[in-house]
Amino acid sequence: MIGMGAFLAAVGAGLAIGISAMGSGIGVGITGAAASGVVAQKPEKFGMSFVFQALPQTQAIYGLVTAIFILMGTGLLGGGAEDIPVSVGLVAVGCGLAVGFAGLSAIGQGIAASGGIGAAAEKPEMMGKGIMFSALPETQAIYGLVVAILLMGFSGILTKDYGVFLENDLTAVGFVGVACGLAIGIAGLSAIGQGIACAGGISATSEKPEMFGKGMVFSVLPETQAIYGLVVAILLMAFTGMFTKTFKVDVNQGMAVIGAGLAIGIAGISAIGQGITCSGAIGAVSRNPDVMGKGLIFAVMSEIFAIFALVVAILIMKGVGLM
Amino acid sequence: MFGLDNSTVIVFGIVGVAVLILIILFMSYYRTITAIANFAYPNAKLKAIGNPFINKERLLALLESRSVSEVLSKIEAEGYKIENGDVEYSLDKTLISHMENLVRSVPEGIMPLFNAYLTKFDAEQLKNIIRMKNSGVRKEYILKKVLPVKNLTPELISELADARDVETMVPMLKETDFNDAFKTETYDPVELERMLDKYVYEKLRASTLRVDVDVAPCVSVFVGRYADIMNLKILIRSKKMGYRPDVIETLLIGKGRELAEWKLHEIALTTNIQEIISETEGTAYAQSLKEALPDYEKTGSVHPFEAALDRRMLKMVSALSVEHGLTAGPPIRFAVGKEYEIRNINAIIKGISEGVSPEKIKPLLITEEVL
Numbered sequence: 001m002i003g004m005g006a007f008l009a010a011v012g013a014g015l016a017i018g019i020s021a022m023g024s025g026i027g028v029g030i031t032g033a034a035a036s037g038v039v040a041q042k043p044e045k046f047g048m049s050f051v052f053q054a055l056p057q058t059q060a061i062y063g064l065v066t067a068i069f070i071l072m073g074t075g076l077l078g079g080g081a082e083d084i085p086v087s088v089g090l091v092a093v094g095c096g097l098a099v100g101f102a103g104l105s106a107i108g109q110g111i112a113a114s115g116g117i118g119a120a121a122e123k124p125e126m127m128g129k130g131i132m133f134s135a136l137p138e139t140q141a142i143y144g145l146v147v148a149i150l151l152m153g154f155s156g157i158l159t160k161d162y163g164v165f166l167e168n169d170l171t172a173v174g175f176v177g178v179a180c181g182l183a184i185g186i187a188g189l190s191a192i193g194q195g196i197a198c199a200g201g202i203s204a205t206s207e208k209p210e211m212f213g214k215g216m217v218f219s220v221l222p223e224t225q226a227i228y229g230l231v232v233a234i235l236l237m238a239f240t241g242m243f244t245k246t247f248k249v250d251v252n253q254g255m256a257v258i259g260a261g262l263a264i265g266i267a268g269i270s271a272i273g274q275g276i277t278c279s280g281a282i283g284a285v286s287r288n289p290d291v292m293g294k295g296l297i298f299a300v301m302s303e304i305f306a307i308f309a310l311v312v313a314i315l316i317m318k319g320v321g322l323m
Numbered sequence: 324m325f326g327l328d329n330s331t332v333i334v335f336g337i338v339g340v341a342v343l344i345l346i347i348l349f350m351s352y353y354r355t356i357t358a359i360a361n362f363a364y365p366n367a368k369l370k371a372i373g374n375p376f377i378n379k380e381r382l383l384a385l386l387e388s389r390s391v392s393e394v395l396s397k398i399e400a401e402g403y404k405i406e407n408g409d410v411e412y413s414l415d416k417t418l419i420s421h422m423e424n425l426v427r428s429v430p431e432g433i434m435p436l437f438n439a440y441l442t443k444f445d446a447e448q449l450k451n452i453i454r455m456k457n458s459g460v461r462k463e464y465i466l467k468k469v470l471p472v473k474n475l476t477p478e479l480i481s482e483l484a485d486a487r488d489v490e491t492m493v494p495m496l497k498e499t500d501f502n503d504a505f506k507t508e509t510y511d512p513v514e515l516e517r518m519l520d521k522y523v524y525e526k527l528r529a530s531t532l533r534v535d536v537d538v539a540p541c542v543s544v545f546v547g548r549y550a551d552i553m554n555l556k557i558l559i560r561s562k563k564m565g566y567r568p569d570v571i572e573t574l575l576i577g578k579g580r581e582l583a584e585w586k587l588h589e590i591a592l593t594t595n596i597q598e599i600i601s602e603t604e605g606t607a608y609a610q611s612l613k614e615a616l617p618d619y620e621k622t623g624s625v626h627p628f629e630a631a632l633d634r635r636m637l638k639m640v641s642a643l644s645v646e647h648g649l650t651a652g653p654p655i656r657f658a659v660g661k662e663y664e665i666r667n668i669n670a671i672i673k674g675i676s677e678g679v680s681p682e683k684i685k686p687l688l689i690t691e692e693v694l
Contacts, residue, residue: 030360037368037428045371086331097338101345107356114363115648118370175334182338186345192352196359196649203648207641255334262341269345272352283646 006081008089008174009074009157013067015096016148020063020103020141027056027110034114038121045121052113052120055134059103062145066099066152073157085165090174091155094181095148098233101185101265102144108137108195108275115199119206126206133198133205136219137191140226147184147233151177154242164245173247175254176240179261180233183313186265187229193222193275200279204286211286218278218285221299222271228310232264235314239322249322256320260313267309274302358537359649361430366653368428372421374660375401376667377637379692385671386681394672403668410672412468418665419444419472425658432535433651436542439526440658445473446519449501452483456492457512474500489515517574524550524576538651541643545655547580552636554582555608558590558599559628568592581606596628611635618686626687633689637663641691663689 035049068077070092075081116130149158155177156162164170201215236257240249249257281295317323375381376398388394395405405413422444426437448469455465465484471477479499486492490510497505504522509515527546534542554575561571571591578584582603590602600616603609611631618627636659644656667688674684685694 026360030363033360033364034367037364037366038371041368041371090331090334111356111359111363111649114359114367118367118653121367121371122373171328171331178334178338182341186341189345189349192356196355199359199649200645203652204645207645255337258334258337262337266341266344266348269348272355276355279649280646283642283648286645287642 002076002081003084003086005084005086005089006074006076008086009070009081009084009092010076012089012092012094012096013070013076015093015100016066016070016103017060017063017100019096019100020106021060023104023106024057024060024063025106027059027106027108027113028053030107030110031056031113031117034117038117042121048120048124048127049117051127052117052130052134055113055131055138056106056109058138059106059109059141062141063099063103066095066145066148069149069152070095070157073152073160075160080160083166085162085170087165087170087172087174088155088157088162090171091151091177092157094174094177094179095151095157097178097181097185098144098148098151099141099185100144101181102141102188102191105137105140105144105188105191105195108140108191108193108198109134111192111195112137112198112202115202119202123206126202129205129212130202133202133215133219136198136223137194139223140188140191140194143226143230144184144188147180147230150237150242151180154237154245164247168247170247172249172251172254173240173242175251176236176242176249176257179254179257180236182258182261182265183232183236184226184229184265186262187226187268190222190225190229190268190271190275193225193271193273193278194219196272196275197222197278197282200282204282208286211282214285214289214292215282218282218295218299221278221296221303222275224303225268225271225274225306228306228313229264229268232260232310232313235317236260236322239317253320253322257317257322260316263309263316264306264313267306270302270305274299277302354537358430358432358535361432362650362653365425365428365430366649369425369653369657372402372657374657374664376664377660377690379690379694382667382671382688382690382694385668386684388671388675391672391676394668394675398668411669412470414665414669416470418661419470421661422658423472425654429654430535433538433542433654435530435533436527436538436546436651437654437658439523439530441473442526443523445475446504446523448472448475448480449483449496450516450519452480453489453492453512453515456483456486456489520553521576524553528577534651538647541647541651541655544580545640545643548636548639550576550579551582551606551608552579552632554579554587555599555603555612555632556629558587559596559625562593562596562599563625581608596625607639608632608635630686630689633663634691637689638691 031053035053038045038049071077074084112134116134119126120130152158197219201219204211204215237243241247278299281299285292285295385394385397403417422441426441429437452465452469462484469480471480482495483492489512493510504518531543531546557574561574568591575587590599593599593602600612603612612628615627615631640656640659644652670687671684688694
């Protein structure tokens with residue numbers, strides 16, 4: 001009979017593949033619609049369209065890989081799940097949240113890739129630039145995967161060595177894992193904003209090739225929210241002693257830092273607004289290059305709210321005595 | 324609870340609430356994302372078809388052709404088909420087929436605009452019938468030259484072609500959807516054409532209220548610019564022809580984006596074309612008109628102004644296509660670009676068949692960049 005730890009690990013695996021598969025499904029669906037439109041007119045563009053459509057599929061692959069690691073590492077595949085401590089189960093939930101929610105970045109990538117398909121169908125020379133823009137929202141999913149791998153490494157899921165978790169009550173570390181997952185996972189939704197900005201960049205570059213650099217600058221802006229999420233997740237791991245496996249966090253601190261994860265994670269959604277602004281600014285700069293500075297100012301306004309959340313997340317870490 | 328200690332239950336409660344908040348936040352962007360997803364197919368399809376012959380390089384390559392057959396082989400590679408050697412008819416047929424395809428492809432939210440835009444082609448064909456009828460052209464020729472579009476069904480075309488003259492034709496139209504166009508009793512062909520232009524614009528303006536809220540700003544800008552450009556062309560042309568201000572005002576199609584009714588009234592009161600340009604100072608059109616002035620002074624023709632305004636329109640829809648690149652921009656650019664493309668091809672074919680040099684054809688072509 002499995003225990004609560006194994007139950008939580010199963011939930012973590014489910015979150016990892018479930019949410020990321022939803023993201024990839026929506027992203028691939030948007031790209032697929034564009035691909036169908038192109039292939040209906042130019043069947044010879046099938047290969048090109050397929051390359052773009054493959055891009056938002058990776059998030060589900062990351063989710064699958066994470067889910068398999070969790071299932072194997074906790075013995076849900078291969079046996080031995082009875083002994084999994086609750087703390088490790090909670091870390092697995094954190095991994096699931098990190099990879100799952102970050103997998104919703106595929107929606108943004110789908111939006112960018114659909115723009116890329118249209119641009120490359122009209123102007124074949126746009127294929128490379130279209131892929132470069134479309135690859136940007138992948139980074140959020142990679143951050144989620146990196147954090148999940150780190151969490152799995154520190155909790156012993158990767159090596160199936162969680163002796164320290166069996167010997168001590170490290171539920172607090174499990175809570176920190178959940179906080180890390182929320183921080184990087186939800187902040188990964190910034191990719192939707194980035195996808196909208198990237199699609200604007202593709203459109204502008206297609207019309208005016210010299211807009212590539214400026215389009216990239218605006219498209220990178222909504223990435224920062226995800227970077228803040230990554231920074232908070234890494235700080236949480238560092239301050240709670242995960243890197244050295246000398247855990248120094250109690251249950252109350254562990255619960256409290258979930259506030260930090262929520263702060264930076266949910267504030268990361270501000271990037272969707274920023275992406276919409278960036279897309280508009282790209283259009284404005286394309287028409288009048290002199291407004292680049294002003295466009296950047298408008299785009300950076302949304303950044304302020306994410307910075308507020310970063311400050312609050314750091315204050316929470318300091319307030320609970322982790323710093 | 325469920326074998327978990329209190330702290331774990333609290334954490335799960337918090338995470339549950341957070342996920343709920345997340346879902347609510349995400350739903351607020353649902354509309355935007357849905358709109359983008361709905362336009363993914365048509366926008367990609369339209370970009371795949373493209374507007375090759377408003378592109379500078381493609382037009383220059385077409386201009387290098389040494390014969391009409393060489394031009395035809397080049398445009399056929401882009402999907403244009405010339406039937407029975409009738410270039411103008413075939414190109415118009417292609418244009419209308421693209422517009423009908425556009426109406427079928429776009430999402431419901433923007434369909435009212437393109438349905439209204441299709442009326443423009445409807446009206447153009449009807450104007451052709453009116454002109455031919457007025458010139459006493461035979462029924463067979465009318466049937467050969469007029470294309471059915473939207474309300475202008477093959478049956479209606481046949482009935483109109485059967486009409487004895489314009490006077491007998493107008494009552495026939497009053498029993499169709501064109502009834503709204505002919506508000507006053509007249510059989511003057513010029514007046515009928517003017518009423519059709521106003522009718523098209525009214526349809527376009529009405530569509531701005533019927534499109535989805537996500538695309539409404541883009542559609543409003545486009546319809547407003549369309550009216551401005553049309554009004555400026557009417558003002559310049561009628562001023563050149565020496566019409567009285569009160570007559571000019573009756574020709575205008577209605578207020579646009581930058582040229583409100585009071586401004587149009589002021590422009591109508593000007594005494595010459597140079598004054599019209601001064602009156603447009605501060606608008607997006609002034610620079611284009613100023614640049615066309617030397618050519619006008621050299622040739623005495625208003626064509627340089629009309630071409631400059633068409634180029635301005637093309638630039639404006641291209642800007643819309645970038646600013647609203649994920650939704651309504653690309654279909655609007657495609658529609659406007661296709662019309663200019665057809666005009667460019669027609670001009671090149673006509674020019675080459677009459678032995679006109681490429682340098683003389685170039686000013687007639689509408690592109691964003693200078694040729």
